[in-house]
Amino acid sequence: MLKSKILILSMVYGLWSMVCLVGCTPRQTNKSQTTITVWHWMTDREPAFLELAKRYEAKTGVKVNFDLYAPSDAYTQKVRAAAQGSNLPDLFGILGEKRDFASFIKAGHIADLTEQMNEGNGRWKNMFFGKALDVNAFAEGNSYGIKPGIYGVPIDIMTIQMVYNQDLFKQLGLNPEQPPQTWEEFLNIGKKIKDAGIHGMVSGWGELWMMDCFANNYAFNIMGKDKVIATIKGKVAYTDPDWIKVLSLFKQMQEAGVLYNGVVIMVNKTAEQLFANEKAVFAFNGSWCVNVYKGMNPDLKYAAMLPPKVSNKYPMVIWGGAGSSFMVNNKSAHKEEVIKFLNWFTEKEQQAYLAEATKNLPANKESLANIPSILAQFADDMEATTHPSTWGVSEFPAVIEAFDKGIQSIIIGEKTPEEVARKVQKIKERELAKKHQ
């Protein structure tokens, strides 16, 4: 009896120990071969990454494992959890705002690549679009307290702007080669859209950040960059007439009928389906849409355009430059090999392959030669781009949330722009007071 009990107990503990040991054992790798592990979230780029990894291994003998963790929300949490446990891979991307990027650097997880970028008269640095690099850099005197330098390597870039359906333009009696240039022209199309019984602009405004991006474009156009930055710094109130003007644009769009009914709850995937299926005249989307629309409707005839100007005082600015970037783990045992791989990965040939295979704008400016014409239209507007990651300051998340939800309230006719501005300012003051406590 006792023997059998001891036997059962031994088996239970044996099994338990095996489970623990197997769970904690690192992946078996060939000790003579260097293996670089890359974590990413880009489902659409996975086949191209794997192909490039194969080519790199054939060339150098260094194996590169691209581990995909999607969707991006799950990826974000995985990277954060790995940072807490110091289990980050050799190479990874950070999704989030500049302050999150700064936290990773402060925690010592990300290597400073400034020296490598500047080597050989800045050969590596000069490959990239300046704006793509800016997103990965911290300037002198930045508000995050990070040592100035370059901490990430851009893989591809994007711009977020408007696209319009050229066939539906014809149907509305408009010239498909001449998109609206001014706000009035844009609003006037609303009447035609209503009369024709079709739908206006679609976008993933249910996810908030794209709506924030649209509002910021107009904030730059109406009041200029300096005033926007001054607002973030707390020197200009959101109740300023210029901000109310920005918020009023959403009311005007809703009243003119240029917005798709239900745009406030729309996720971007739905917006992409509607535009690709020719159900909407306009879409506000990023340059990644080229690949998406091609997959959904290869015959779709559309063109890119800058959002129509409200004011001539300041230029129209769109979000862009920021795309996908990789950061080198500062504690990686293969740091040198990782940097060599990144160097190769961002060279003209590899970048051209990535652009061709994934229909994304390459970060290497010399690789634009073979991109499709529609993608080139997005690339043409690169000079008109900005991105919050390059502003040097970040707005409080609570203020951004109140601002974006306020816009939703305006679109659904629940609040006026003035009411929203007052609420946002109240939250801004609360957050500023908390910061100074």
Add this chain to the structure above:
Amino acid sequence: MRIKSTLENYLFVLPAVTIFLVFYILPFFSVFQLSLYEWDGVLPNKVFVGLANFKEIISQDPDWWRSMLNASWVTLIALTFQNALAFLLACACDREMRLKNFYRVIFFIPPVLSEVVVGLVWQRILDGNYGLLNAWLMKLGFPQLVHSWLSDPRTALNCVALVHSWKGFGWGFLIFLAGLQTIPRELYEAARVDGASAWNMFRRITIPLMIPVTILVVILTILGTMQSFVLIISLVGGELAGHTSVPVLRILASMRGSSRFGYACAQGISFGLILVVISFIQYRFSKRARQV
């Protein structure tokens, strides 16, 4: 000998206790500990703020309390409409009727579907532009009833509640049906012999004997509904200017949107405590009801 036997017993339960400790108890204390800090989830140094996060939840976070109200409203609809439907259907299927088993399977399909799938299917039905509901209303000659069901703040939360009820009634149905089948048939036969009407049998036999089961269903409904959020994301894309926000979405917003892990933990602890209090009240209530 007795000590040896006790030791053996402890050794046998040790793996289970270890798993429970490592995966439940320690994380709970860890979350509570984090709720006392201001932390962005990445930096190694956390700033101790004591109970400030809890104070902020109570006095400075109207969005949180709004989300609690929204979740309570959805729960109220689930408790009434969803459970009434589940109970009535269970009563119907408890009788001797044709295709009884077929109906049982049909009613249990919605709960086994993923919340994402249910949300997307109902989004297609309730869509303001291309939705089936509006198309039917037009065909049936009620164009005045055509509506943007999901993007109108007056109807969005009710749509969420109804879809949640549609998805969830199957669980209640199953538990109610199991409960009904435990009621001895002899009681009904004796009552019938005594000349009791169907309504009296329902009132005097079915309802009293179903009280413990009903309380179980009520507790499960409250806990399940208060924590629901996936359906909301797939149905209305998020919080719709706060009209469809629920506590779990607020916790996610604090963690992912604001990178305030400490505050998110405090919200999680507060929310957990509220659910524990509700469950405790239910437990006391069920104990008293059983005694009656």
